[in-house]
Amino acid sequence: MTQVAANNVSLSWYEASARQRIDALVDAGSFCEYIGPELREISPHLSIFDLPEQFDDGIVIGHGRLDGTPVLIAAQEGRFMGGAFGEVHGAKLTGLLRAARALRQDVLILFDTGGVRLQEANAGELAIAEIMRAVIEVRRTGVSVVGLIGGRAGCYGGGSLIAGTCSRLIVSEQGRISVSGPEVIETNRGIEEFDSRDRALVWRTMGGKHRYLIGGADTFVDDEALAFRQAAIDALKIKRGCDTNVLEAEQNRLERRLQRFGEAEDAVDIWQTLGIDAPTEIPALPTDAFLRAAKRRENADDAR
Amino acid sequence: MEKLSFRLTAARSAGGSRAQAIVGVVASGNLEVLLERASPTDTCTIDIATAAHGFGAVWDAVVRDFVARRPAGGLRISINDGGARPDTVALRLAQGVRKIEEPER
Amino acid sequence: MSNWGMQKAALGERLTAGRRHAKGKIVPLPSLPAFLAAVIRSGDRVCLEGDNQKQADLLAAALANLDPAEISDLHMVQSGVVLPAHLDIFEKGIARRLDFSYSGPQSARIARMLFGRKIELGAVHTYLELFARYFIDLTPNVALIAAVSADKDGNLYTGPNTEDTPTVVEATSYKNGLVVAQVTEIVDKVPRVDIPGDLVHFVVEAGRPFYVEPLFTRDPAAITETQILTAMLAIKGIYAPYGVRRLNHGIGFNTAAIELLLPTYGEKLGLKGKVCTHFALNPHPTLIPAIESGWVDQIHCFGSEVGMEDYVAARSDIFFTGPDGSLRSNRAFCQTAGLYACDMFIGSTLQIDLEGHSSTVTTSRIAGFGGAPNMGSDPRGRRHPSEPWLKAGAEAAPDAAPALRRGRKLVVQIGETFGERNAPLFVERLDALELARELKLDLAPVMVYSDDVTHIVTEEGIANLLMCRSKDEREQAIRGVAGYTDIGRARDAKLVEQLRQRGVIRRPEDLGIDPLDADRRLLAARSIKDLMLASGGLYRPPSRFRNW
Numbered sequence: 001m002t003q004v005a006a007n008n009v010s011l012s013w014y015e016a017s018a019r020q021r022i023d024a025l026v027d028a029g030s031f032c033e034y035i036g037p038e039l040r041e042i043s044p045h046l047s048i049f050d051l052p053e054q055f056d057d058g059i060v061i062g063h064g065r066l067d068g069t070p071v072l073i074a075a076q077e078g079r080f081m082g083g084a085f086g087e088v089h090g091a092k093l094t095g096l097l098r099a100a101r102a103l104r105q106d107v108l109i110l111f112d113t114g115g116v117r118l119q120e121a122n123a124g125e126l127a128i129a130e131i132m133r134a135v136i137e138v139r140r141t142g143v144s145v146v147g148l149i150g151g152r153a154g155c156y157g158g159g160s161l162i163a164g165t166c167s168r169l170i171v172s173e174q175g176r177i178s179v180s181g182p183e184v185i186e187t188n189r190g191i192e193e194f195d196s197r198d199r200a201l202v203w204r205t206m207g208g209k210h211r212y213l214i215g216g217a218d219t220f221v222d223d224e225a226l227a228f229r230q231a232a233i234d235a236l237k238i239k240r241g242c243d244t245n246v247l248e249a250e251q252n253r254l255e256r257r258l259q260r261f262g263e264a265e266d267a268v269d270i271w272q273t274l275g276i277d278a279p280t281e282i283p284a285l286p287t288d289a290f291l292r293a294a295k296r297r298e299n300a301d302d303a304r
Numbered sequence: 305m306e307k308l309s310f311r312l313t314a315a316r317s318a319g320g321s322r323a324q325a326i327v328g329v330v331a332s333g334n335l336e337v338l339l340e341r342a343s344p345t346d347t348c349t350i351d352i353a354t355a356a357h358g359f360g361a362v363w364d365a366v367v368r369d370f371v372a373r374r375p376a377g378g379l380r381i382s383i384n385d386g387g388a389r390p391d392t393v394a395l396r397l398a399q400g401v402r403k404i405e406e407p408e409r
Numbered sequence: 410m411s412n413w414g415m416q417k418a419a420l421g422e423r424l425t426a427g428r429r430h431a432k433g434k435i436v437p438l439p440s441l442p443a444f445l446a447a448v449i450r451s452g453d454r455v456c457l458e459g460d461n462q463k464q465a466d467l468l469a470a471a472l473a474n475l476d477p478a479e480i481s482d483l484h485m486v487q488s489g490v491v492l493p494a495h496l497d498i499f500e501k502g503i504a505r506r507l508d509f510s511y512s513g514p515q516s517a518r519i520a521r522m523l524f525g526r527k528i529e530l531g532a533v534h535t536y537l538e539l540f541a542r543y544f545i546d547l548t549p550n551v552a553l554i555a556a557v558s559a560d561k562d563g564n565l566y567t568g569p570n571t572e573d574t575p576t577v578v579e580a581t582s583y584k585n586g587l588v589v590a591q592v593t594e595i596v597d598k599v600p601r602v603d604i605p606g607d608l609v610h611f612v613v614e615a616g617r618p619f620y621v622e623p624l625f626t627r628d629p630a631a632i633t634e635t636q637i638l639t640a641m642l643a644i645k646g647i648y649a650p651y652g653v654r655r656l657n658h659g660i661g662f663n664t665a666a667i668e669l670l671l672p673t674y675g676e677k678l679g680l681k682g683k684v685c686t687h688f689a690l691n692p693h694p695t696l697i698p699a700i701e702s703g704w705v706d707q708i709h710c711f712g713s714e715v716g717m718e719d720y721v722a723a724r725s726d727i728f729f730t731g732p733d734g735s736l737r738s739n740r741a742f743c744q745t746a747g748l749y750a751c752d753m754f755i756g757s758t759l760q761i762d763l764e765g766h767s768s769t770v771t772t773s774r775i776a777g778f779g780g781a782p783n784m785g786s787d788p789r790g791r792r793h794p795s796e797p798w799l800k801a802g803a804e805a806a807p808d809a810a811p812a813l814r815r816g817r818k819l820v821v822q823i824g825e826t827f828g829e830r831n832a833p834l835f836v837e838r839l840d841a842l843e844l845a846r847e848l849k850l851d852l853a854p855v856m857v858y859s860d861d862v863t864h865i866v867t868e869e870g871i872a873n874l875l876m877c878r879s880k881d882e883r884e885q886a887i888r889g890v891a892g893y894t895d896i897g898r899a900r901d902a903k904l905v906e907q908l909r910q911r912g913v914i915r916r917p918e919d920l921g922i923d924p925l926d927a928d929r930r931l932l933a934a935r936s937i938k939d940l941m942l943a944s945g946g947l948y949r950p951p952s953r954f955r956n957w
Contacts, residue, residue: 012935015630017329029409037326037338050305052355052386054330055338079331173938173957200952207957283957284946356831362893389827390893391635391868398925 011225013150014174018060018075021110024225025148025232026064026073033062035092043086045120054080057088061096063105067233071108072100078112078153085158086117090127097134097145106144106236109166114181115157128158135165139242144168146235148228149175149217150208156181167240170231171208171217173287178206204267204283209290213271213282214257215298222287257298274298308352308360310367317345317377320405327403328396335385335393337400345378354385366390370397379404416585423448423551423587427611434563434606435595436613441471444611448587449475449551452482455504456549456577457495460488460536460740461511461779462691462712463570464620465555467591467613469494472553477502484508486547488536488573488740490515490777491622499528508547509777510534513624516774523775523848533775533854535783537744540573543580552581552588555619558599559592563606566599569713569721569736570621574604576741582608591615600733623715623951625691627665630936630956635825635868638917638927640666643755643823644675645920646871647864648684651797651819655687657747657784659756663823663866667755671699672933689747689784692717692728692736694940694948698933700727701943709746710738711780720947740780747784752797753819754784758856759828760836763884763896765859765874767822768841775844778856785857787818801863804875817875820857823866826892834867835887835896865890868924869897870916877913889914 011024022031035041037055046053058080063072074093076083093109100107116124135145147166149155154176155163163169163177171177180188182196195201204210212220219235221227240246264270271279275296285293318339328336335354342349350367370376374397381400385393430436430444449455449472457472458465473494483504490496490512498504499522508531512519522528534542543549554577557568567574582588589611590604640663647653648667658664671685685699686706692714699705708727713736721728721736731737747754758767769776791798798816805817824834845853865872865887872890877883882904889905891897908914917924934940937954 010930015929015935019326036324037336038324038340047305052305052330052353052384054336054384055326055382077329079329079334198952199955200957203955203957209957283955284941286942361898365893365898387831389635389825389831391825391827392633395634395924395927402925 012223013172013225013228014152014223016225017079018077018110018112021225022060022062022064022073022075025108025110025229026066026071027068031062031064031073033060034096035061041088043088043120045086045123049119051119057086057092058083059089059092061092066108066229066236069106069236071106071236072096072103073108073110075110076112076151076153076159078151081117082114083112083151083153083159084114084117085124085127086120087123087127089117090124090131094127094130094134097131097138100143100145101134101138101141104141104143106146107138108146108148108232109162110148110151111155111159111163112151112153113155113157113159114153115159125158128161131162132165135162136242139165139167142239142241144236144239146170146232148232149177150221150223150228151175154178154206167242168219168235168238169217170219170221170228170235171211172221172223172228173208174223175208175211176203176206177211177216182206200283209282210267213274213294213297214261215253220287220291220294305353305355306357308354308363310350310364312348312350312368312371314346314348314371314375314377316375318375318379318401318404320407322404322406322408325400325404327399330384330386332386333388333392335383335388335396337396338382339400339404340380340382341378342380343378348376348379348381350381350383352383352385354383354387356385356387362390366393367397370394374398374401375405376401420585420587424610427587431611433561434610434612435561436589436611438613438616441613442474445471446475446479448589448611449480449483451480452484453550454484454486454547456543456552456581457485457487458552458554458573458577459491459495460573460712461491461513461624462621463555463572464489464492464622465553465591466492466494466620467615468553468555468589473497473501473503475503481505486539486543486549488539489513490519492620496522505529506531508532508534508539508542510536510539511777511779512775513777516776520773520775530848533777535778536740536780537748537783540576540580540741540744543576548584549577549581549586552577552586554578554588554590556590556592556604557618558594558596559590559609559612560596560599560606563590563609563612564599564602565590565592565604565606565609566601566733567603569718569738571603571738572712572740575739578604578608587611589613591619593618600735601731603737621713621715623954625660625693625714626716626950626954627660627662627693627695628937628954629665629669629695629932629934629939632662632666632669632929632932634927634929636663636666637670637929637931638868638922638924639663639823639825639866640670641674641922641927642871642917642920643667643821643866644670644680644684645678645922646915647819647821647866649678649680651753651800653684653753653797653819655751655795656685656753656755657689657751658693659754659781661757661824663757664755665693665695666932668693668695668699669932669934671704672702673931675704676702689743689751692721694937694950695934697940697943697948700724709743710736711740711743712738715951716949719949720944723947744780744783747780748786748788749791751784751818752795753821755821755823756781756785757824758822759832759834760839760841761822761834761865761887762836762839763887764880765862765865765883765887766839766855767857767862768839768854769856770839770841770844770854772840772843772847775854778854781856785820786861787820791816791818801875804873817863819863820861821864821866822857822862826867826869826894826897833894833896835891835894837896867892870914870919873913873915876911882908882913886913
């Protein structure tokens with residue numbers, strides 16, 4: 001008999017390490033790591049820059065069970081080099097996705113990344129492309145790839161592109177999803193365009209609530225490991241695959257969304273257009289009240 | 305990066321049956337500690353790669369205290385350090401021993 | 410025969426000159442430069458209101474724009490040198506001499522200007538000490554102050570940030586000085602009268618609020634495991650045995666951790682109602698969980714804290730509030746309360762030497778004192794007994810006759826053995842001494858003197874200096890909690906162990922604390938968002954502290 005039990009401890013997803021998140025996410029004791037730290041499969045590039053290495057290169061991959069069902073899991077460690085993709089880090093995720101295709105097992109990606117690692121940019125960019133291809137290839141076989149986003153580093157740059165290819169995304173309020181980070185926008189377009197130190201602005205533009213409201217994420221959860229676990233269990237029950245119809249539906253949805261909100265100056269304008277009663281109150285709402293207010297959100301369900 | 309190595313005699317050997325344990329992450333002011341079983345059981349080896357240069361004497365004091373206070377015999381400990389303070393290092397080492405001694409599930 | 414009434418006459422001249430640029434008491438904003446040039450005289454002693462929180466920023470900028478060819482040699486007497494304009498005034502040669510208390514963000518520039526002889530330094534004071542001198546030998550000729558609103562008669566409403574204003578106005582206006590206030594707006598009727606209009610000569614409408622620094626907001630997300638360990642040690646090893654009910658906390662992360670451990674760790678130890686019931690303290694957001702779970706009876710505040718206004722107004726059972734509902738703060742009274750009516754001060758510092766002197770000065774920065782040396786000192790004039798005060802007194806002098814034995818205020822320094830950028834907390838010689846030598850100061854800027862400190866708490870343990878009987882014991886007690894710093898590693902291990910046997914040094918294990926239990930999950934709030942939620946949405950943190 002398969003033992004199904006969650007680790008019944010309250011754990012802030014935002015604060016937890018990659019390993020703590022995995023432990024709290026899967027059935028207790030079911031995780032088995034591939035290419036663990038004892039193998040010391042470290043980045044070949046960091047020593048050139050005299051930078052500290054990490055034995056797992058900032059990503060933990062392996063298999064485990066979720067509510068009894070076997071799944072493959074990857075978790076980025078957002079505190080090691082901002083969770084950024086390098087050569088080894090990327091290859092571990094690519095390999096996991098290819099294994100998923102062979103094994104026909106669903107994949108959970110616990111994003112926590114600023115994007116590509118500066119010190120190994122070419123290898124990192126290539127890895128992003130390989131991973132995106134591997135996600136689509138495995139989804140075409142009917143396997144689900146679910147992204148979980150709520151870490152300290154957010155999900156930026158190449159990480160956000162990969163997230164865009166996932167079957168479903170689960171996000172918490174703390175989670176941020178954006179191609180360009182706040183500092184990048186400010187540097188390139190000026191502080192009048194985006195004040196990266198205005199944290200309320202950052203969160204209402206890139207944060208979990210806004211992404212959920214505009215259909216950029218499918219499930220909104222509390223910053224609790226158990227909430228992410230339940231949402232992941234639910235997400236894996238939905239089987240969609242990925243074909244031209246799905247992609248076209250997604251394209252249409254995005255075009256509609258651009259038409260509807262393209263002129264908006266601020267996220268609050270979008271929330272107003274969505275018909276939310278008190279749009280300025282959205283950031284302060286606790287989860288249950290927010291979910292009630294979010295009934296009229298842009299829905300991504302058709303497309304994914 | 306500065307590399308330091310210690311080979312110390314330990315009065316007590318680590319309990320439990322886990323083959324390895326890892327705690328912490330490599331970040332500014334933080335470190336990762338990888339603990340693996342090795343023989344002999346009255347010896348603890350500690351290999352450190354640290355971003356902060358010139359703190360050999362402090363490391364020496366920290367690891368000696370650790371081996372004196374905690375059951376560290378039979379452990380091969382590898383550390384990647386992002387410039388952690390000595391109190392953080394001592395805490396991670398203690399957490400590592402606790403983790404490798406935890407019962408397996 | 411003296412010609413009495415000269416000060417009144419001089420004030421009359423200033424008033425006449427000022428009225429040429431005003432309509433009644435109201436100075437139109439565009440006339441402000443000409444007005445200031447008309448009422449301020451070269452050589453005046455000027456108090457520009459501003460401390461570690463509120464700033465009369467409009468008036469500071471206007472003062473800095475005066476023409477030094479017309480007005481110079483001002484003697485600035487002010488709590489805080491905080492805004493760039495405060496130092497521009499010296500850079501341009503408008504002011505020459507400075508007596509102040511706190512410099513915070515300008516600490517590096519003020520040091521450079523002192524070295525460059527751009528400023529003639531009177532002294533660096535504590536708040537209460539500078540206030541006291543306003544009434545004796547540093548009485549301002551002109552005070553430039555800040556308030557929220559005014560009516561046409563000059564009655565002022567200062568809102569939650571009353572802070573220094575009543576003290577400054579009292580010293581200036583009743584001694585023939587001129588008082589000018591910047592206000593956000595002029596109204597028909599002020600919500601409450603914090604300063605009577607009789608004492609205020611002119612008012613200028615800024616059209617925007619005065620600047621306030623959220624100095625007392627500590628993000629729980631940044632609290633480390635080591636800080637939690639020091640907080641556990643303080644609660645179990647000091648708060649509990651002394652039964653500390655009346656106290657003041659510093660602004661560091663260690664004391665923020667203590668505040669957040671009260672409803673969890675403190676509750677588990679059964680300390681609710683037995684410690685931390687009365688505070689002299691700003692409205693620290695990190696105290697919200699303890700207040701909400703019924704730990705705290707009463708808090709008097711030096712100032713307010715940005716974003717805490719609505720919460721404080723809704724908790725008038727705890728805070729001092731006016732008939733308008735908002736907080737009434739008063740720095741002078743709260744400093745006095747912290748000195749005489751509190752049994753403990755606990756705060757962080759940057760350097761502690763082998764005798765136990767502590768300082769926040771580094772050679773390139775002069776951050777001033779603020780209120781800490783006053784809070785962190787044993788008041789010799791205190792006469793009322795209390796349990797912690799008597800117990801501390803007995804530990805210091807066990808053989809003295811109890812009825813003739815002074816009690817002692819608990820003055821606790823708490824911190825990690827290594828601070829930011831791995832700088833050791835414990836040093837052979839304070840940087841303050843080097844600074845005093847270079848600037849030829851009579852006194853090194855010491856924050857808390859050795860003879861006032863009673864306990865030092867680090868992650869390695871607690872040193873009770875009250876129980877040290879010799880200079881040598883004291884030094885080893887300090888070395889004994891100095892961890893892996895050079896000071897700590899040079900300890901006499903045998904003597905330290907003896908001190909531990911006597912309970913002078915107490916390690917976590919001596920108190921039944923496992924350092925591995927020092928976990929962030931012990932914090933009653935782990936983020937600013939948690940604090941906001943704990944306040945029922947009443948706490949509205951400034952944008953820079955939000956991650957939502």
